[in-house]
Amino acid sequence: MNWIGICGYDLLLPERGVCALVDGEQVALFRTYDGTVHALGNRDPFSGAYVLSRGIVGTRKGEATVASPLHKQVFSLVTGRCLDEPAVAIPVYRARVRDGAVQVSVSVPPSGARAQDRGLVSVGG
Amino acid sequence: MRKIVVAGYGPAAHRLVEALLERDFDGTITVIGEEPRPAYDRVALTSYLDGVSAEELSYPVPPGVVTRLNSRVTGIDRRARRVTVEGGEPEPYDVLVLATGSRPFVPPVPGAGHAHVYRTIDDLDAIRAAAEGATDGVVVGGGLLGLEAADALRGLGLRTHIVEMSPWLMPRQVDEGGGAVLKGHIEALGLSVHAGSGVQEIVTDGRGKVTGLRTPDGTLVEAQIVVFSAGVRPRDELARECGLAVGERGGVVVDSAMRTSDPHIYAVGECALHDGMVYGLAGPCFTMAEVAAERITGGGAAFGGADLSTKLKLLGVEVAQFGAMEGALDVTYMDPVGGVYKKLFISDDATTLLGGICVGDASPYGTLRSYVGKPLPAPPADLLFAGGGVQLDLPDDAQVCSCNNVSAGAVRAAIHDQGCADVPGVKACTRAGTTCGSCVPMLKQLLEKAGVDTGKGLCEHFAHSRAELFDIVRVRGIRTFSQLIAEHGEGRGCDVCKPAVASILASLHNGHVLEGENAALQDTNDHFLANIQKNGTYSVVPRIPGGEITPGKLIVIGEVARDFGLYTKITGGQRIDLFGARVDQLPEIWRRLVDAGFESGHAYGKALRTVKSCVGSAWCRYGVQDSVGMAIALELRYRGLRSPHKLKSAVSGCARECAEARSKDFGVIATEQGWNLYVGGNGGFKPRHADLLAADLTGEELIRTIDRFLMFYIRTADRLQRTSAWLESLDGGLGYLRSVIMDDSLGICADLDAHMERHVATYADEWRATLEDPDKLGRFVSFVNAPGVPDPSIVFATERDQIKPVVMS
Known part of the structure; x- marks a missing residue:
């Protein structure tokens, strides 16, 4: 497992995202209200633009979500699945906080994650 | 191809043409009307004297329809199927529709030639001209049309008298007891009522100037204008001359298919006589037009009276x-x-x-x-x-809208089968409520009874409408989203409720949109104070109040665009949009702009955008007021005002309206006496001309009225509801709006005024404030772990010597 340090945890605003460049991948990092950090692909599969880190974070039926800032499709922060169009999903990466720093692992992408646009993404533990 | 000729161009003719086109009639339609303009709304005729223009009253001519205005059909050759037209080519037809309407009845009394009638826009122009210098006016006729005319004379500032033959007013609608109560109301307004009277003669001086009206008992009612409004007579001359059956007391005889005694000729509206009845109300006339259109296009509809x-x-x-x-x-x-x-x-x-x-x-x-x-x-x-x-519970066959003959059942069908979920939807689907509007409350009731959730709750997190949330936040003094959702909602919000609440907090407290917790509520435009484009870059719009800019500032914009390689385009709002900036470039761009004296244009916000103007009286030979000065004053007053949706405005320096003010949320048009204020206009998806709210205001009155209009809108509109839709959804419409913000019927005007004063006093440029705050500036990076690295996914091609985004697929 290859954990890469990104930034201080305090740089993440509650319920807002930032983007990090990790091994050439754009990773969107979100801090939800309960303090959890989520890491997902930054690319919006509907528009092709790298913008998901700039979406509004919220919940849908209790599940943490982000809405694309371009056309408002909502994605689960937990599974990466698009809740408005279940056939579409974005990659989910592992993220953790160690000694006040946010770390991300993109070295073992979940299956199909690099294909990015489609395909179910499983989150490894 | 079949050719339909319509003789007469009033509301019934217009409805006939519309109904034909709705039924996909594919022949040609020619409408011949004697007035210089297409059909207009006669129900609202009196509003013409309040400043509503002829164009506003007019119905648009449907595409493809040939109109011959200022023309009159003079004869019908039934055998050749051709009509002769005054001063023009004859017009052959396959189907002729008579929609010649009626003419006001003028009793043959001495001096009658000096009296006015009240039916067309030209009649109103003549009455208005005659009212100049007059003190008193008499209306002959105390029925529906007579009282309408009396209202008009009173509106022109005349002492007004009503002469009615029957013992009480409106004898067709009310009995003696009701007439007495009605008389009380009308006399309380300062009008004098002469019921049970009549006209002996119109008295004139030696030069043919009207000095009064003499009643049969010899009384002289002194007045300089006399208006006859004592009933109408069908215009059936054409039918009479060509041998069609007409009624003993006038009217072209039609069957229930609206066909005359010649199967190629139909008659609709006030000229038609059906089953011994001539109808003068808009509703039955529209129904006749619908029936005729249905029959002409092969359907089987029948008119069964009204x-x-x-x-x-x-x-x-x-x-x-x-x-x-x-x-x-x-x-x-x-x-x-x-x-x-x-x-x-x-x-x-x-x-x-x-x-x-x-x-x-x-x-x-x-x-x-x-x-x-x-x-x-x-x-x-x-x-x-x-x-x-x-x-x-209304039965299905109960008529809800009498103007357009729509039953409760038809409204229910529109709700259940066609999915209409609000009043505008039902209006569009059924036409109910689109003519006089009096049935709108019933439409609302039917929607509620049908269990249609009229979209009151904002989203799954709040069961309240935006207006309700506004009141909760205002009354309870709530300052954060977290407090609001903890106490009045559930979950953690979404892209619907968060920006809406952020807007409410900003409207009420006018704090910086990126301050504290508020920053997380904003959508990306407000979060980066710029407009996101398709490739994830942003565009920048500095404020250029009223569209007025010095060459020096124009050069700065050019230099910034050149130095950052931005695509440059002039906007529709007389500003300049600079496209293609990455988030990390925005602070550098804005530092240059702020240093040169620019401030945020709020192109990214649900806020005032721009107040367009024409060049006005300073330069234009037609201008009557300084439209640029007023536009700048308005733009500076309302800049930064967060609202349920974007707000656009414009000021025109004369009635030529070069600034297109009537397509704006609030538009101002200069008059010789001051300013006319129009509200509720919109371009875009559903264009709407703004309505005249108030005329000839002073600058001070104008600003106070706009202050209240905007604040009332901000308090009561739904999320993302433009002023046009908001105005249409108000119970009582423009009249209600006037009563609230001009007559203070709710007693809230002082509060609205104070709220706007607070906004004006606390406004600060949010870009300048952002540049001065390192915390806020720190967010303007493409990558949190590589602040200096530009986003490699952003790629441009070149088109017409400027950049153009390329999105990798």
Whole structure:
């Protein structure tokens, strides 16, 4: 497992995202209200633009979500699945906080994650 | 290809043409009208004297229809199927439709040639011209049209007299008791009523100038204008001359298919005589037009007569009549002090409603009219006292909209089968509520009864509408989203409620949109104070108030665009948009702009965008006021004002309207005397011309009225509801808006004024504030772990010497 340090945890605003460049991948990092950090692909599969880190974070039926800032499709922060169009999903990466720093692992992408646009993404533990 | 010729171009002709096109009629349609303009709304004719223009009253000519205005059909050659037209080519037809309307009845008394009539826009122009210098006017006729004309004379500032032959006013709609109450209302307004009287002669001086009207008992009513409004006569000359059957007392005889005695000729509207009746109300005339269109296009519709029930507001008094005007039993409620008179007519066994009359309070009308001929839905006393308060389930065949003949069943079908979920939807689907609007409250009731959630709750996190949340935040002094959702919602919000609440907090407290917790609520545009584009870059719009800019500042914009390689385009709002900036470039760009004296243009916000202007009286030879100066003053006053949706405005320096103010949320047009204020305009998806809210305001009055309009809108509109849709959704529409913000009927104007003063006093440029705050600036990076690295996914091509985004697929 290859954990890469990104930034201080305090740089993440509650319920807002930032983007990090990790091994050439754009990773969107979100801090939800309960303090959890989520890491997902930054690319919006509907528009092709790298913008998901700039979406509004919220919940849908209790599940943490982000809405694309371009056309408002909502994605689960937990599974990466698009809740408005279940056939579409974005990659989910592992993220953790160690000694006040946010770390991300993109070295073992979940299956199909690099294909990015489609395909179910499983989150490894 | 079939050719239809329509003789006459009034509302019935217009509806006929519309109905033909709706039924995909694929022949040609030629409409010949004698007035210089297409058909216009005669129901709203009096508003012309309040400043509503002829163009606003006019119905748009449907595409593909040939119109011959200023023309009159002079004869019909039935054998050749051709009409002759005054001063022009004859017009052959396959189907001819007579829609010649009626003419006002002018009794043959001495001096009658000096009197006016009240029917067309030209008539109103003549009355307005004659009113110059006059002190008194007389209207002959105390019926519906007579009172309408009296209202117009009164509006022109004349002492107004009404002469009516019957012993009381509006004898066709009310009985003697109702007439007495109505007279009380009208006299209280300062009009004098001469009922049970008539006209002996119009008295003139030696030079043919009107000096008064003499009644049969010799009384002289002194006046400089006399208007005849004592009934109309069908214009059936064309039919008469070509041998079509006409009625003994006038009117072109038609069958239930609206066909005359010649199967190639139809007649609709006020000129038609059906089953011994001529109809003068808009509703039945529209129904006739629909029936004729259906028949011409091969359908089988039939006209079965029409309900003559009416509800109207004349001189501020509600009057309604439905069903019969007599019955074996009647129940009367009368309040002479409050000026209310209500009467129901009931069958001899006291079970069936036969009809009713209302004066001063017509609230029972909407529901009870549908029960005519049916068992009484409640004890008569309850119906009379509670008025519209009694909630009754309307039967499907109950007519909801009499203007367009729409039943409760048709409205229900639109709700259930066509998915109409709000009043505008039902209006579009059924036409109900689109003519006089009096049935809109009933449409709302039907929607509620159908269990349609009219979209009140904002989203799954709040069961409240935006207006309700606004009041909660205002009254409880809530300052954060977290507090609001913890106490009044559930979950953690979404992209619908968060920006809406952020906007409410900003409207009320005017703090920086990126301050504290608020930053996380904003959508990306407000979060980066710029407009996101398709490739994830942003565009920048500096404020250029009124579109006025010095060459020096123009050069700065050019230099910034050049140095950052931005695509540059002039916007529709007289500003300059600079495209293609990455988030990390935005602070550098804005530092240059702020240093040169620019501030945020709020192109990214649900806020005031721009106040466009024409060049105005400073330069233009036609300008009558300084439109640029006013536009700048308005833009600086309302800049930064967060609202339910974007706000656009414009100021034109004369009636030529070069700034297109009437397509704006609030538009101002200069007059010789001051400023006219129009509200509720919109371009975009559903264009709407703004309505005249107030005329000839001083600069100070103008600003106070706009202050209140904007604040009332901000407090009560739904999320993302533009002023046009908001205005259409207001119960009572423009009249209600006027009463709230000009007559202070809700007693909130002081509060609205104070709120706007607070906004103006606390405004600060949010880009300048952002540049001065390292915390806020720190967020403007493409990558949190590589602040200096530009986003490699952003790629541009070149088109017409400028950049263009390329999105990798």
